[in-house]
Amino acid sequence: MKTRTEHDLLGYKEVPAEAYYGIQTLRAVENFDICGVKLSAYPKYIKALAMVKWAAAKANNDLGLLSDELTAAITEACQEIIDGKLIEEFPVDMIQGGAGTSTNMNANEVIANRALEIMGFEKGDYEKCHPNNHVNLSQSTNDAYPTGIKIGLILKNEALVANLKELIASFRAKGEEFKDVLKMGRTQLQDAVPMTLGQEFEAWAVNLEEEILRLNENAKLFLEVNMGATAIGTGINSEPEYSEKCIKHLRDITEMEIVLAGNLIEATPDTGSYVMYSSAIKRLAIKLSKICNDLRLLSSGPRCGFNEINLPKMQPGSSIMPGKVNPVIPEVVNQIAYKVIGNDLTVTFAAEAGQLELNVMEPVMVRAMLESMEMLESGMSTLKERCIDGITANVEHCKEMVLNSIGIVTAVNPTLGYEASSRIAKRALAENRSVYDLILEEGLLSKEKLDEILAPERMIKPQKFIKA
Template sequence: MTTRTEHDLLGDKDVPADAYWGVHTARARENFPITGVPIAVYPHLVVALAAVKAAAARANAELGLLPPQIAKAIDEACAEIRAGALRDQFVVDVIQGGAGTSTNMNANEVIANRALELLGHAKGDYAHLHPNEHVNLSQSTNDAYPTAVNIATITAVRELAEAMTGLQQAFADKADEFSGVLKMGRTQLQDAVPMTLGQEFGTYAVMLGEDRLRLEEAVTLLHEVNLGATAIGTGLNTAPGYAAAACRHLVEVTGLPLQTSPDLVEATQDCGAFVHLSGVLKRIAVKLSKICNDLRLLSSGPRAGFNEINLPPVQAGSSIMPGKINPVVPEVVNQVAFEVIGNDVTVTMAAEAGQLQLNAFEPIILHSLGASITHLTAACHVLADRCVSGITANPVVTRGYVENSIGLATALNPAIGYAAATEIAMEALATGRGVAELVLERKLIPAERLEEMLRPENLAHPRG
């Protein structure tokens, strides 16, 4: 392997001659062999880093701090990266010390070396265009990296919201399809009162819709960025007007309604928006897991369980039991939910561990949020496409449960009173006979009125 020699404050170091990253990235690769997962696994972050560097270059050029040809080369290199180029050059581990400095320098070096090529120079010829002096001009890791994390998270959350909308619609479609399927509602896993399967599935659609709105509300907090804060929020080493210009150009590059924080010192150290968003992601995970628990329970059997619905068979369920089909899609969504709940604890602890003017633990916050958002997005797509859209009902089974349930006695309270209804329920439980049969036998309600009271639409949608 041919190499080139680069220099930093620790001395000289050889890096691969064809690498776009340089000495800072090389040291980070050696220092942080933690997960084996490079920052390239989060393409939204790579794109966001390039957007921040492009906006900074434009602002610096506008203020006369950066020669036009250098600014143009940086901008063009960033545009290529935002379009998907050089993704494999973002190689530092997602979990790293240094508050994201290694990620920031990885971006600075890749952009600088690609810009050097565009100017007709060799990689590493930093006398013409330098990662720190030019690409990182008017910036610190402490404002460039958090701003990129915000932008990446906003973009990823948009994709999650779209996936949730699709899953919500899948449940809403099933709610319409099952609107006439009568079944027993249950509380504490005991028979309660009748409802329709459509009402049950409609509830899932409503739950997802509510959580999607909470997600969209939470992500609005991330549109406030600290670009221009530099090291601790005082804007040291920036020209007057730089923060406003950089934010304006960043809005142009990203198309997002970003705003400069009114207090950059506060914004540089506060991770509250990430904690809030993580809490909403946990809420979504909890709801999805509860829904999947219900789907697994309602489809249990098929002979010795509830057997009220059928999940689409997507793969064989056992290596030893012939014909067994398992609820594998709800199960994988459950596991994603468990991961997201754990990630929320990580985000909470990382945000709490910040000290004085900077939180050094944003890399793990990024990794935890990124994993939660990415995996929830995939889980919503899989649940909608591989499970919910193919669910069918077993109306004979569900109707049989209603007719044989002592919970049916609750619907008769207004007509025969609680005491009589309790006696009917207890006798039905003891003898195995139906509630309606016992009511007619005792002549407590005329047959015509009982038939009217037990009609599915009256049981599930009582009018009083």
């Protein structure tokens, strides 16, 4: 394999000649074989890093610190990355020591070497375009890296929310499909009062719809960045107007309402926005898991469970029990939720571990959040396409359980009173008879009045009381 020789603070190494990354990226690859997930697994994140470098180059050019030729080459290289090229040139492990320096240098080296090519020079000819002197000009890992993280998370949030909206639409469609299917509602796993299966599915849709606002509101926290803070927030090695110009260009390239933090020393080690957004992801995961628990219960059986709905049959359920089919899709979403909850705890501990003017644990935070978002996207798509869209209702079984339930005594409670209703319920349980038959047997209501009270449309929404 052809190589080129590069050097850094620690010495010389041979870098693959065709590689756009350089010696510091190579050292990171050798040092951090940790989770096996590379930066290249998250193209939106790499795109965000390129946007930061694009804006920095533009700001440096405005200040006369970077020539027009270099600026054009650097920004063209950045634009190629933004357009999805060179993604495979980011081989560094997501979890790394050094507070993200390896990620930042990976971007600096790839952009520098591609800019060299654009200008007609060989890769590695860093006198013409240097990863630190030119691509990283007026920056530190400690401002460029977290800014890239935040923009990447905003981009990823857009995809997550779009995916969530599709799942909500699926629940809502089932709500409409099942709007006339009467069933028994339950509290504490005990019979409660009647409702429709459509109401249950619509409630799930509304429950998840609330998370769109939560995710978007928390993602807005990422719009505040610390570009120009450089190492610790004092702005050393940047010019007075650099932050303002860089933010302007960031707004242009991202089309986001990005703002500069009010105090850069405070903003540089602060990871509060990660904690807030991670909690919003966790909240979504918890809700999805609860819904999947409900789906598993309602489809349990088929003969010895609730058996109110049928989930699509995805695969045989047992190596020993013939005919058994398991609710594998809700089960996998449950497991995704547990992983997301664990990742949120990781973010919490990593945020707490910040010391003095920097939090060096940002790599594991971004890994945890991006992993959670990626798994939730896949999980929600799978849940929609392989479960919710194909659910059918056991209409007659649902209705029969309502009619045989002790719970319908609640519907006659306003008419008969609590004492009489309790007596009927107790007798129905003891004698294994229906509430309906016992009310008629005791002559508490006429058949016409009882049928009026127990009409399905009366039992699923507020109604005027009927007198005995």
